[in-house]
Amino acid sequence: MNRSRAAGRSTLASMVLLASVLLPQTAAAASAFSIERVAEGVYLHRGQQQDATAANGGDIANIGYIVGDRCVAVIDSGGTLAIGTALRDAIRRETAKPICYLIHTHVHPDHSFGDPAFADPATMFVAHAEYPAALAARRDGFLANLRYTLGAAADGSGSTVPTLLVQDRETVDLGNRCLSLQAWPTAHTNNDLTVFDERTKTLWTGDLLFVDRIPVVDGRATGWLKVMAALRALKPAHLVPGHGPVQHNVDAAFGPQQQYLDQLINSVGAALKAGTTLAQTVDTLGREPPQKAWLLFDDYHRRNLTAVYTELEWED
Amino acid sequence: MFPFQRLSGIAPSIALVGLAAGFALATPAVVAQSTPQAPAQISPAPIWPKVRNSLFSTRTIDENAGEIIVLEAPNRAEDASTVPIAIRTQIMQSPSRYVQKLYLLVDNNPSPIAAVFELTPDSGRADIETRIRIEQYTDVRAIAELNDGSLYMASRYVKASGGCSAPAGKDPKEALRNAGRIKFKVDGPLAAGKPAAVQLAISHPNASGLVLDQVSRLYEPAYYVRKLTVRYGDKAVLTADIDFSISENPNFRFYFLPSSDGALYADVVDTKDLSFSSEVAVKLGGIASNTR
Numbered sequence: 162m163n164r165s166r167a168a169g170r171s172t173l174a175s176m177v178l179l180a181s182v183l184l185p186q187t188a189a190a191a192s193a194f195s196i197e198r199v200a201e202g203v204y205l206h207r208g209q210q211q212d213a214t215a216a217n218g219g220d221i222a223n224i225g226y227i228v229g230d231r232c233v234a235v236i237d238s239g240g241t242l243a244i245g246t247a248l249r250d251a252i253r254r255e256t257a258k259p260i261c262y263l264i265h266t267h268v269h270p271d272h273s274f275g276d277p278a279f280a281d282p283a284t285m286f287v288a289h290a291e292y293p294a295a296l297a298a299r300r301d302g303f304l305a306n307l308r309y310t311l312g313a314a315a316d317g318s319g320s321t322v323p324t325l326l327v328q329d330r331e332t333v334d335l336g337n338r339c340l341s342l343q344a345w346p347t348a349h350t351n352n353d354l355t356v357f358d359e360r361t362k363t364l365w366t367g368d369l370l371f372v373d374r375i376p377v378v379d380g381r382a383t384g385w386l387k388v389m390a391a392l393r394a395l396k397p398a399h400l401v402p403g404h405g406p407v408q409h410n411v412d413a414a415f416g417p418q419q420q421y422l423d424q425l426i427n428s429v430g431a432a433l434k435a436g437t438t439l440a441q442t443v444d445t446l447g448r449e450p451p452q453k454a455w456l457l458f459d460d461y462h463r464r465n466l467t468a469v470y471t472e473l474e475w476e477d
Numbered sequence: 478m479f480p481f482q483r484l485s486g487i488a489p490s491i492a493l494v495g496l497a498a499g500f501a502l503a504t505p506a507v508v509a510q511s512t513p514q515a516p517a518q519i520s521p522a523p524i525w526p527k528v529r530n531s532l533f534s535t536r537t538i539d540e541n542a543g544e545i546i547v548l549e550a551p552n553r554a555e556d557a558s559t560v561p562i563a564i565r566t567q568i569m570q571s572p573s574r575y576v577q578k579l580y581l582l583v584d585n586n587p588s589p590i591a592a593v594f595e596l597t598p599d600s601g602r603a604d605i606e607t608r609i610r611i612e613q614y615t616d617v618r619a620i621a622e623l624n625d626g627s628l629y630m631a632s633r634y635v636k637a638s639g640g641c642s643a644p645a646g647k648d649p650k651e652a653l654r655n656a657g658r659i660k661f662k663v664d665g666p667l668a669a670g671k672p673a674a675v676q677l678a679i680s681h682p683n684a685s686g687l688v689l690d691q692v693s694r695l696y697e698p699a700y701y702v703r704k705l706t707v708r709y710g711d712k713a714v715l716t717a718d719i720d721f722s723i724s725e726n727p728n729f730r731f732y733f734l735p736s737s738d739g740a741l742y743a744d745v746v747d748t749k750d751l752s753f754s755s756e757v758a759v760k761l762g763g764i765a766s767n768t769r
């Protein structure tokens with residue numbers, strides 16, 4: 162293992178100069194790439210609580226890895242090739258064990274566009290069974306958005322088609338360390354997958370949990386509430402949300418999100434009952450102040466109202 | 478501008494890229510110079526002249542016609558899959574002067590002609606609300622053609638939503654399962670000669686399909702509602718040719734002119750040539766009524 166690392170370095174020494182010429186603007190994300198330890202063998206890089214910008218280099222999602230006796234599982238690859246690469250470097254500083262799995266929590270680009278950094282025949286790309294179709298329908302649009310935001314810093318980024326699909330549940334073994342993967346019905350998206358590390362009772366929620374940052378409904382709010390109840394029942398000791406700090410108390414972790422989704426469903430449901438149109442509903446409810454000071458509230462609340470309106474209008 | 482890709486092309490080693498990233502760490506000042514480029518999303522060749530030419534040839538279009546037609550749309554598409562828009566005309570539909578066609582165009586969508594509505598004096602008012610998909614930053618246009626052949630246009634620029642918003646459906650399987658349900662509703666009370674609002678909602682994926690993806694091998698043909706017809710008794714109220722620029726679960730609010738008790742009939746045909754029908758009672762003086 163160490164041998165291959167050393168070999169990699171020696172062939173690279175001569176490339177440093179070239180790199181300095183070719184890479185005057187490698188993503189800002191690479192600077193100060195932080196890793197925190199969540200539990201024994203569980204490591205997290207926390208994205209910033211922002212939308213993707215040139216300044217943050219698209220480093221806005223929580224990504225990380227879990228180390229077993231035999232190999233490593235990466236969970237989400239980050240928003241760009243540079244971020245995925247930085248994560249891979251961080252893993253290589255920690256261990257020489259092979260990366261046997263890259264597990265995708267869902268299709269959103271801030272979690273998956275660093276995939277090319279992990280291209281390796283030995284690495285299996287794992288995702289929800291609905292992931293490939295969702296990706297095919299969105300990839301070009303996501304890429305256009307990323308290019309618009311980051312310019313050339315987006316080059317080389319993109320999501321890769323998974324090689325192992327999870328219909329319901331799947332267990333992967335990293336060597337004396339089993340991860341339970343569960344594919345959920347439509348909630349945050351129609352392709353949410355959670356990772357539960359049995360050894361430390363750490364639940365990696367993906368975007369099924371937003372902490373401090375406003376949750377985004379890109380699936381079904383009503384389905385999301387059901388999935389949250391099931392996630393609570395797992396009684397995790399640690400929770401890694403898709404956005405925001407690690408949590409250790411299930412109620413405190415899910416409470417605010419639960420309240421926000423309940424309020425969305427109730428207020429939009431009432432508007433529908435009153436015969437209010439979509440445009441009127443978004444306009445009226447979009448002006449109401451938030452119950453809690455969510456980050457990015459103004460950027461996503463109206464969108465959530467739209468999504469929930471179109472979800473509920475066919476519920477009866 | 479030297480993209481990362483170039484470097485990995487020279488030596489496709491993960492470790493190399495890693496080292497390079499480490500090197501960049503030492504040059505934050507240079508990193509900071511990276512600014513977003515000119516909007517890459519906006520198509521370099523505007524589609525509008527082509528569409529204009531194909532639909533209207535060299536006919537004059539009054540583009541300063543706020544007294545005839547107004548287009549309401551949000552400045553920013555909150556949800557790319559569902560952007561509410563409203564076309565409002567200021568003309569009372571009468572046999573001597575009426576809006577006979579409304580064109581709804583979304584310049585930068587893959588298929589810019591979202592809908593062509595045909596109206597009649599029995600439409601009462603040529604106002605239509607619907608929801609559209611917005612793929613990228615775009616002009617949205619509404620063009621009214623009067624029975625005398627004159628053309629009037631209103632347009633709005635709509636910013637794309639960015640981030641993780643996508644015009645694709647959120648739950649395509651569910652949408653397919655429910656295809657064909659119709660909600661048809663008339664707002665009461667109805668009075669003869671007074672235009673009344675109607676809502677027609679069709680449960681349907683209305684999807685552009687997936688192109689063959691080289692990697693995933695996925696292919697799904699487009700599946701969308703292509704035509705809808707609304708009659709009041711045997712009088713035409715609204716006919717529309719639409720496509721997948723209209724959102725999933727196509728939803729329309731429009732008007733008709735009640736004259737006596739009867740019924741409104743809606744017929745919908747999709748690209749698999751499946752047809753769906755619905756009707757709603759019209760009762761003068763009656764309160765709102767629903768699909769029957």
Ligand SMILES: [Zn+2]
Binds near residue numbers: 267269349368403641
């Ligand atoms: Zn997400």
